[in-house]
Amino acid sequence: MEGMTFLGFVLIVVVGFSMLALTLELLNPERQRVPQVQEKRVPEGVLATESALATPAFFAPRRMDQLPLTNPGFDDALLALLQNHVKAERAMANEFVHFPSIDSLYRQARPSATMH
Amino acid sequence: MNAVLRHGELFEGLSDDSLRRLSAIATSRTLQAGEYLFLLGDDAGDFYVLVKGKVELCFPMPLRGVVKDVSVESVGAGQALGWSALVKPYRFTLSARVTEPSEVVGFGRHDLLQLFDDEPSIGYRFFTKVSEIVGIRLHTFQALWVRELQRTLEAETQRLAESPPRSQP
Numbered sequence: 001m002e003g004m005t006f007l008g009f010v011l012i013v014v015v016g017f018s019m020l021a022l023t024l025e026l027l028n029p030e031r032q033r034v035p036q037v038q039e040k041r042v043p044e045g046v047l048a049t050e051s052a053l054a055t056p057a058f059f060a061p062r063r064m065d066q067l068p069l070t071n072p073g074f075d076d077a078l079l080a081l082l083q084n085h086v087k088a089e090r091a092m093a094n095e096f097v098h099f100p101s102i103d104s105l106y107r108q109a110r111p112s113a114t115m116h
Numbered sequence: 117m118n119a120v121l122r123h124g125e126l127f128e129g130l131s132d133d134s135l136r137r138l139s140a141i142a143t144s145r146t147l148q149a150g151e152y153l154f155l156l157g158d159d160a161g162d163f164y165v166l167v168k169g170k171v172e173l174c175f176p177m178p179l180r181g182v183v184k185d186v187s188v189e190s191v192g193a194g195q196a197l198g199w200s201a202l203v204k205p206y207r208f209t210l211s212a213r214v215t216e217p218s219e220v221v222g223f224g225r226h227d228l229l230q231l232f233d234d235e236p237s238i239g240y241r242f243f244t245k246v247s248e249i250v251g252i253r254l255h256t257f258q259a260l261w262v263r264e265l266q267r268t269l270e271a272e273t274q275r276l277a278e279s280p281p282r283s284q285p
Contacts (some may be wrong), residue, residue: 075179075182078179079179079184082177083187086186086187092259093257096256
């Protein structure tokens with residue numbers, strides 16, 4: 001009789017520990033994260049390519065329009081802006097060369113000719 | 117040629133004999149608008165005085181794959197250009213683009229230095245003037261650089277002021 005009681009006690013302890021271990025394993029957040037991390041370890045270039053390919057087509061033409069890659073008018077305007085900036089800055093620098101002072105060194109060029 | 121050199125910024129006050137000796141080693145050259153007298157990086161063997169016309173000193177700037185000229189200085193009649201021919205490593209550091217039909221007088225470095233060896237007084241006057249030109253260029257670009265630095269500092273200060281403060285961990 002006592003042997004049966006002891007065996008039942010051992011059985012209850014073993015089953016209890018097994019259930020506890022099983023429960024803890026299932027609730028372990030680290031275990032759940034592993035597949036996600038593995039999924040993220042796809043090469044970045046592949047993801048970027050996929051992302052670019054997945055961009056809705058109607059966005060692509062608009063983005064191209066915003067960057068006038070072959071627009072000579074845009075280049076000329078940019079160059080004229082740069083040239084005006086250089087001219088205005090040269091004028092300011094000339095003042096410094098002929099009358100060196102803190103004021104002449106840091107005096108602002110006219111806003112219309114300044115490029116930011 | 118003497119009359120041309122007499123009115124140049126480099127040769128003021130030189131005697132007729134000195135001007136004659138300079139003329140003897142000078143070579144004249146005409147250029148059309150759009151031509152380049154020299155390009156940035158070229159071997160600088162000759163020093164020039166512009167007799168007539170207009171030349172722009174430019175730095176080439178790549179703009180989306182195409183190199184464009186950005187003018188930093190205009191040179192007119194009587195002015196000198198190409199002092200890189202007298203300073204090591206004897207390479208031009210700007211390009212000279214002709215914007216009006218022009219005539220220049222060129223002096224080879226070796227001929228000039230030989231003449232100055234023979235006539236140090238000419239060399240003294242010449243290099244005094246050249247040092248003024250070089251000094252003005254140095255001060256100009258010093259000012260441009262400092263102004264650009266100051267602008268960068270202002271922009272960075274503004275950027276830091278506008279960025280949200282980081283939360284402490």
